[in-house]
Amino acid sequence: MIIKRSLVIKDLIQKGKVxxxxxxxxxxxxxxxxxxxxxTKLKSRYDTGDNFEIxxxxxxxxxxxxxxxxxxxxxxxxxxxxxxxxIGNALKLMVDRYPxxxxxxxxxxxxxxxxxxxxxxxxxxxxxxxxxxxxxxxxKKLSRSELKSNLKNYLIYGSYPEIFSQQLSSEKEYIxxxxxNSYLIKDILEFNRIKNSITIYKLLKLLAFQIGSExxxxxxxxxxxVDVKTISYYLDLLQKSFVLVPLYGFSRNxxxxxxxxxxxxxxDTGIRNALISNFNKIEDRNDVGQLWENFLMIERIKRNExxxxxxxxxxxxxxxxxxxxxxxxxxxxxxxYEFKWKSQSSQPPKLWVRNYKNSVFEEIxxxxxxxxVL
Numbered sequence: 001m002i003i004k005r006s007l008v009i010k011d012l013i014q015k016g017k018v019x020x021x022x023x024x025x026x027x028x029x030x031x032x033x034x035x036x037x038x039x040t041k042l043k044s045r046y047d048t049g050d051n052f053e054i055x056x057x058x059x060x061x062x063x064x065x066x067x068x069x070x071x072x073x074x075x076x077x078x079x080x081x082x083x084x085x086x087i088g089n090a091l092k093l094m095v096d097r098y099p100x101x102x103x104x105x106x107x108x109x110x111x112x113x114x115x116x117x118x119x120x121x122x123x124x125x126x127x128x129x130x131x132x133x134x135x136x137x138x139x140k141k142l143s144r145s146e147l148k149s150n151l152k153n154y155l156i157y158g159s160y161p162e163i164f165s166q167q168l169s170s171e172k173e174y175i176x177x178x179x180x181n182s183y184l185i186k187d188i189l190e191f192n193r194i195k196n197s198i199t200i201y202k203l204l205k206l207l208a209f210q211i212g213s214e215x216x217x218x219x220x221x222x223x224x225x226v227d228v229k230t231i232s233y234y235l236d237l238l239q240k241s242f243v244l245v246p247l248y249g250f251s252r253n254x255x256x257x258x259x260x261x262x263x264x265x266x267x268d269t270g271i272r273n274a275l276i277s278n279f280n281k282i283e284d285r286n287d288v289g290q291l292w293e294n295f296l297m298i299e300r301i302k303r304n305e306x307x308x309x310x311x312x313x314x315x316x317x318x319x320x321x322x323x324x325x326x327x328x329x330x331x332x333x334x335x336x337y338e339f340k341w342k343s344q345s346s347q348p349p350k351l352w353v354r355n356y357k358n359s360v361f362e363e364i365x366x367x368x369x370x371x372x373v374l
Contacts, residue, residue, distance in 0.1 A: 001164055006137050006306035007130050009036040009104070013075075016099035018091050018121055021106045023130035024242035024267060025183040028161045029106040030079055032130065037077065042102060044075035049083030059085040066093040074101055081105035088121055095124050108242070132159040132268045134302035135373040144370055151366065152282045155291045158270020172270075173279045180274035188241045199224055201275075203234055207244065207264050208276045211290040212325070214249070214261035214317070235264070242267050245298060250314030250327045252355070263315055265297045292341045293325060296364060299373040300326070322349035324361070334359035341366055 005028065013019050023029050037044050047054045047069075057065045058078075069090075070076060076094065081087050087105070095103060135154075138147060157163050157172040160179055166172045188200065202224055207215065217235070221228045238244040247263040266272035269291055273279055282288055304311060311330040317323040324336040334356050338346040340363055348361035364372045 001141065003133055003137055003141055003161070003164065005032055005130070006134070007032065007128055009033065010040070012126060012128065013102045013104065014126065015102060016095055016124070018095060018103040018105060018125040020125050020127045021104070021130055022127060022242070023106075023108065024132075025108045026160055026162060026179050027130050027132055027242075029108070029130050031161070033077055033079065033104060033106060037075075040075065042075040043073050044077060045069075045071070045073040046077045046079070049078065049080040049087075054078075055084045058087065058090045061086045061089045061093065063093060063097070066090055066097065070094055070098050070101065075104070076101065077104045079106050080108060082107040092121055092124065095121075129305060131298075131302045131305070133161055133164065134159070134306065135299050135370070136303045136306055139370075139374050147370060148366075155269055155282060155288075155295050156273060156279055158268040158273070160268060160270065163270060169279070173274075176270040176274040176279075177277075180271045184241065184243055184271065188237060188243070199226060199230075200234060200238075203231070204238070204243070204275050208266070208272050209287075211265060211272070211287075212263065212293045215264055216261060243271070245301065247297065247313060247315050247326075250316045250329075265294045267298060269295050269298075288341050289339075292366070293339045296337075296339050296369065296372065297326065303373050316352065318349075318351055320351070322351050324349065324352060336361045337372070338363045340364070343367055 007021070009019070009021075009032065021029050021033070034046075037046060049055055054069075058069060078084070078087070084090070091103065091105070094101075135147060142150075153172075157169075157176055160175070162175050162179075163172050166175060185197070185200065185204075203220065206220060206223060217228050217231045221231045224231070235244070235246075239246055243266065245265045245267060247265065249261065272291075272294060278285070278287075282291075285291070301313075303309070309330075311328045314327045314329070315323070315325060316327050316336065325339045326337040328335045328337070336348060336352065336356075336359055338361070340346060343365045344363065346363040348359075352359065352361070
């Protein structure tokens with residue numbers, strides 16, 4: 001099944017600016033770029049940071065090395081650019097010397113690529129994130145009834161492009177495990193020279209069982225026998241490597257509101273299930289509520305990103321255990337959403353109603369969710 005992605009390169013490239021496409025490995029960045037190269041009339045050069053000779057030449061950051069690289073081409077593309085030392089300075093030299101050309105780079109670790117380009121490319125770049133395939137994108141290919149009939153598969157196996165090319169459940173499970181172990185985790189260890197891979201795995205498994213709950217870094221540090229700073233560093237790394245997405249607590253400084261701890265969701269439910277080796281059917285699981293919350297959270301993020309919808313996102317919880325799964329703040333108004341797998345006719349918490357009188361509240365369940373993610 002060919003799925004048209006919402007990130008359209010021809011609408012985003014601009015002379016004299018570097019288009020940066022972030023996203024985890026296997027999400028389709030390279031495919032998207034190569035499809036564009038087949039369609040464009042621009043004379044282009046495509047290289048990858050995996051090419052040692054190219055990486056070595058560009059890392060020299062001299063006028064000669066960058067001039068030789070650009071040559072007579074109109075469009076310069078560098079895939080997995082974070083693997084090239086001094087890539088930010090090299091790109092700056094290219095853009096400054098040739099402002100009438102186009103530049104595209106991709107990276108599977110925003111941690112590395114951002115660190116290497118932030119200062120040198122100030123005002124010279126545009127950044128976009130490519131996610132695993134979204135319900136918003138699938139809706140352009142499938143009917144709403146088809147989306148609903150496939151919902152359980154999305155929850156169990158996730159939405160990476162290669163998953164959609166498989167028919168058998170065993171193949172989907174294999175692909176999800178391969179992506180989790182051979183690409184995402186491997187990249188984290190490789191890019192950041194982390195020696196203690198066992199701690200990373202244990203941390204991810206702990207987080208996989210804490211979806212929907214506030215995460216205490218001190219508690220995680222104690223369970224893993226490491227210091228709090230190490231846990232905080234790993235959490236930051238997992239976010240910038242497109243494994244985790246954080247959600248912060250909402251508070252208007254009411255004494256009853258919890259706001260110091262964060263929640264974490266996985267970029268993809270299939271990856272989460274692969275990490276805990278649980279691909280059981282929905283009917284046989286005791287974590288459907290957690291999967292559902294993770295699915296809705298990440299699909300909402302994708303939808304907002306692709307529709308260019310700007311909003312601040314939080315969760316809300318009080319010490320009296322009153323809570324709302326997602327709070328969006330935009331246009332001067334608060335929108336609260338409670339996630340339930342089965343319809344329960346949820347009512348807004350009394351403290352929320354009393355303190356945020358003009359807010360909107362809605363339950364999102366498996367019957368009405370499409371309007372929320374589309």
